[in-house]
Amino acid sequence: MVTWTQKRVEGWGRFPTTEALCARPERWSEVQSALTDRNGDHILAHGLGRSYGDAALLTGGRIVLTRRLDRLLAFDPDSGWIRAEAGVSLEEVNNLFVPRGFFPPVVPGTQFVTLGGALAADIHGKNHHVHGSFGDHVRNVELLTADGRVVLTDREHEPELFEATLGGMGLTGVILAMDLQLMRIESPAIEIETVRVENLDHFFEVSAESAKWPYTVSWIDCLARGRHMGRGVFMRGRHAPAGAKPGGALLERLKKFADPILDVSAFETNWLLNRFSIQAFNETYFRLHRPGTESAVVPYTPFFFPLDMVRGWNKLYGSRGMMQYQPLVPHDPERRAMRAILESISKSGFASFLAVIKEFGEVQHGGLSFPRPGVTLALDFANHGKPLHDLMDHMDDIVLDAGGRLYLAKDARMTKDRFQRMYPEWQAWKAVRDRWDPNGVFSSDQAQRLGLVDTSVAARSAKAVAS
Amino acid sequence: MSAVVIGATSAIARAMVRQWASRGHAVAVAARDVAEAERIAQDAAVRYGGAHVAVPFDALDFDGHKAFVENVAERLGGIDTAIIAFGDMGEQAESELDFGAARRVIDTNYTAAASVAEALMAVMGPRHTGTIVGLTSVAGERGRRSNYIYGSAKGAFTLYLDGLRGRAHGEGVHVLTVKLGFIDTRMTWGLGGKIPIASPDDAARAVYDAARTGTESMYYPHFWAPIMATIRAIPPALMKRLPL
Numbered sequence: 001m002v003t004w005t006q007k008r009v010e011g012w013g014r015f016p017t018t019e020a021l022c023a024r025p026e027r028w029s030e031v032q033s034a035l036t037d038r039n040g041d042h043i044l045a046h047g048l049g050r051s052y053g054d055a056a057l058l059t060g061g062r063i064v065l066t067r068r069l070d071r072l073l074a075f076d077p078d079s080g081w082i083r084a085e086a087g088v089s090l091e092e093v094n095n096l097f098v099p100r101g102f103f104p105p106v107v108p109g110t111q112f113v114t115l116g117g118a119l120a121a122d123i124h125g126k127n128h129h130v131h132g133s134f135g136d137h138v139r140n141v142e143l144l145t146a147d148g149r150v151v152l153t154d155r156e157h158e159p160e161l162f163e164a165t166l167g168g169m170g171l172t173g174v175i176l177a178m179d180l181q182l183m184r185i186e187s188p189a190i191e192i193e194t195v196r197v198e199n200l201d202h203f204f205e206v207s208a209e210s211a212k213w214p215y216t217v218s219w220i221d222c223l224a225r226g227r228h229m230g231r232g233v234f235m236r237g238r239h240a241p242a243g244a245k246p247g248g249a250l251l252e253r254l255k256k257f258a259d260p261i262l263d264v265s266a267f268e269t270n271w272l273l274n275r276f277s278i279q280a281f282n283e284t285y286f287r288l289h290r291p292g293t294e295s296a297v298v299p300y301t302p303f304f305f306p307l308d309m310v311r312g313w314n315k316l317y318g319s320r321g322m323m324q325y326q327p328l329v330p331h332d333p334e335r336r337a338m339r340a341i342l343e344s345i346s347k348s349g350f351a352s353f354l355a356v357i358k359e360f361g362e363v364q365h366g367g368l369s370f371p372r373p374g375v376t377l378a379l380d381f382a383n384h385g386k387p388l389h390d391l392m393d394h395m396d397d398i399v400l401d402a403g404g405r406l407y408l409a410k411d412a413r414m415t416k417d418r419f420q421r422m423y424p425e426w427q428a429w430k431a432v433r434d435r436w437d438p439n440g441v442f443s444s445d446q447a448q449r450l451g452l453v454d455t456s457v458a459a460r461s462a463k464a465v466a467s
Numbered sequence: 468m469s470a471v472v473i474g475a476t477s478a479i480a481r482a483m484v485r486q487w488a489s490r491g492h493a494v495a496v497a498a499r500d501v502a503e504a505e506r507i508a509q510d511a512a513v514r515y516g517g518a519h520v521a522v523p524f525d526a527l528d529f530d531g532h533k534a535f536v537e538n539v540a541e542r543l544g545g546i547d548t549a550i551i552a553f554g555d556m557g558e559q560a561e562s563e564l565d566f567g568a569a570r571r572v573i574d575t576n577y578t579a580a581a582s583v584a585e586a587l588m589a590v591m592g593p594r595h596t597g598t599i600v601g602l603t604s605v606a607g608e609r610g611r612r613s614n615y616i617y618g619s620a621k622g623a624f625t626l627y628l629d630g631l632r633g634r635a636h637g638e639g640v641h642v643l644t645v646k647l648g649f650i651d652t653r654m655t656w657g658l659g660g661k662i663p664i665a666s667p668d669d670a671a672r673a674v675y676d677a678a679r680t681g682t683e684s685m686y687y688p689h690f691w692a693p694i695m696a697t698i699r700a701i702p703p704a705l706m707k708r709l710p711l
Contacts, residue, residue, distance in 0.1 A: 026652075073513070
């Protein structure tokens, strides 16, 4: 038996928001009941709601919240393999296993994601160029499929289902559990170096010379123009050797800078983040770093999950919500697409508070998995409505022309046509999905928007529309 | 040290398993759904270490209770803490239409709970040590038209624990009555309302502390004590007119 209750549901960007009947199963048998007791509605699993747009929303459908499926089922201290349920968060994994000398092989910019969500979005981290994406470290999945069976799938048993589930945005079934390979670390600390980069070409130089560092990412001042375009602070890191103690002048300066900002602690207003406050922030943050290279030893949380310290930071954007824009474009010695995107942003007058740029490695998967060789940019914008959406449409064309794509976990608005050109494998992926879900049980607002599912139900539009 | 959580697949019972396991107890996880019980026992082992076991348990199989308790005692090498956590809220409307449904609610929440507690006393009494924790409900404090079948069964269990406490005291066993208000579990999922709902983990921590310090009876969340005192004081002639 499972209890459904109407709830407001939103992604991390709080745009769009919607309502759906939600269940929160505590037993596997209840997840199975959710599948039979749904009155013909579509179903979607939903973890911690950290995808930004409508990937985890299902207007008028039924959402299965996985947070109570939070059990760790096995751990092998010799090999580092864990077996865990889909609702276990990376925070829980870290709290339990960092003290035992293990770390997840891939983490995103927040540890408040579930393992099920991490696999469904095939998330990437600062180490994509050496470790690939999350799915590379998962060896099997227990999946509740549309026919009500629990299928154990891996690279040998139903390999097509396994591959389609990896990055499959929860549309192949409800992920119940998985085996994940943790990696050994000697210390919870991270040795970091920061390099102030003066422009876009400089970023690529530093990125190339940092290829041996397992973790690389660069903050970028997306308001800088002309010869300063692409200036920022490149960060590279590696797990510290045993006994390393956090410290260093850079750490002290960053703390002094961060503490008053963290004190702001999430109050909701549409006026806090604007072009001028962001410009001031960017200038201060850039100047905080001396030209050249600096090093420090820092705890792992501020290095990997800086924003987790501000619970609910998404509310800083106010009631209008925010939109992420994360494109990826293939390598190009002249960086034409990247320059065109940065130029469009600085010309538009919209400022991105959080902008990061990173080069991906060679590892890629088919289907809907995002990473490809190339360079990715992640931008946050307050949701300014149509003018912002127009800017994004314009940038979509730049991305498409360059042979690039957008990250589905961040998307709330791209068109079906553009999506299908960005992800040419979508049809092959859909053929596998449809074979396992011939009646279209699993769905999401995003999947309906992008044509990833056939929907017999009349297209439903999210309650919130662009203002 | 060892503990058994009987009826272990609810969110509150799972939190009890984690709480006792985190304090170094070997925990027997008893439930009808053995696959779930295995997952819960594994989780405790991965998180906190220790050897925890899953044991099949069916509340309505009265004849099996004695063997169940003996089996647990043997596997754990004695029982230091036993938590009677199973229950079935049923559906009041269904219970009114079908006494079979009402009887199942009464048997699960009262008859089976008493039966298991007697079986536990038979094993724990001779050792003159240990604690029996009975999870009952604020619903058992006053009959209310909206759930009087469940409420009366929980109320009977509360009374039973009161009496058992006296007998157990003579045999060196402690009895803790836990009257639960709204906890964030399957039972309260979807109850809109203004009454705060407590997390299962907080409840488990409070119950562990109460068991350790020899508390006789507690409400959780604690603010339910004055609420229930008020509700108990309502005269029957008024109570029958209230939509409670």
